[in-house]
Amino acid sequence: SPCCAASPDPKDVLGLAISNGNVVSPSDYNAIPPGGNPYSLGITAGNEALIQYFAPGADVSSLYTAVSGGPILLSNGQIMVAEAPQNAFFDTNPRTAVGLSSDARYLYLLTIDGRQPGYSDGATLYETAEWLMLIGASHGLNLDGGGSTTMARADENGGAVVLNRLSGGVERYNASNFGLYAAPLPAVPEPSAWALMMFGLLVLLAASRRRV
Incomplete structure (x- = not known):
């Protein structure tokens, strides 16, 4: 809150939010999102992921x-939401969701364009729960979707490249x-001229032996 603004107004975060180990928003709050208590995707300092409800x-x-959202979409491979939409929130919309494999080894990020x-x-x-299951998730959580649904990656200069088509255009x-941040790949030394020459000689030797 305030929702849906294309201006940098201060926001009131609903649900648990933690950044770099610092609690930005506590799990105790007044608003309950559609679908019941909010659940959170939590990542430990050791990069272990979990999806669960954190009580105040x-x-x-x-x-x-x-980060927090709701409702829970998957639990132990079972879909936790009704197939028939209960209201507009449950009906067809752009979606942002996260999922975990049954052994919590793999974290899935899902973005679905809409409208x-x-x-x-x-x-x-x-x-959305079906899509999470299809890509391998056993546990899944709906995050804020609609016009907020955005997936981006960094370009070679560190700028943002939006990967999906935003429903609101901005x-x-x-x-x-x-x-998510990945550690830089280790530098691979350029092969020397001698190494390339030796590799070429080995290829020629192997080819000559096959002809014999």
Whole structure:
């Protein structure tokens, strides 16, 4: 709150939010999102991911990162939302969701475009759960979607490249974002001229032996 603004107004975060080990928003709050209590995607300092509900006052000292949403879409491979949409929130919309494999080894990030007839209508919460299952998730959580649904990556200069087609045409100023960073690949030394020459000789030798 305030929602849906394309201006950098200060935001009131609903649910648990943790950045670099610092609690930005506690799990105790007044608003309940559609679908019941909010659940959180938590990442420990050791890069272990979990999806669970953190009650007000819960110990979150082990978490390095956390974002919240709702409702839970998958639990132990079972879809947790009704197939028939209960209201507009559960009906077809752009979606942002996260999932975990059954052994919690793999974290899945899912973005579904919507509200663009002829390109993509979106997905219901039930269909979003089905998509998570299809890509290998056993546990899944719906995050804020609609016009906030955005997936981006960094370019070679560190700038942002939006990968999906935004339903509102512009990026929103959202209170929470979730990002992944990869360590740089180790530098690979250029092969020397001698190494290349030796490799070429070995290839020629192998080819000559096959002809014999």
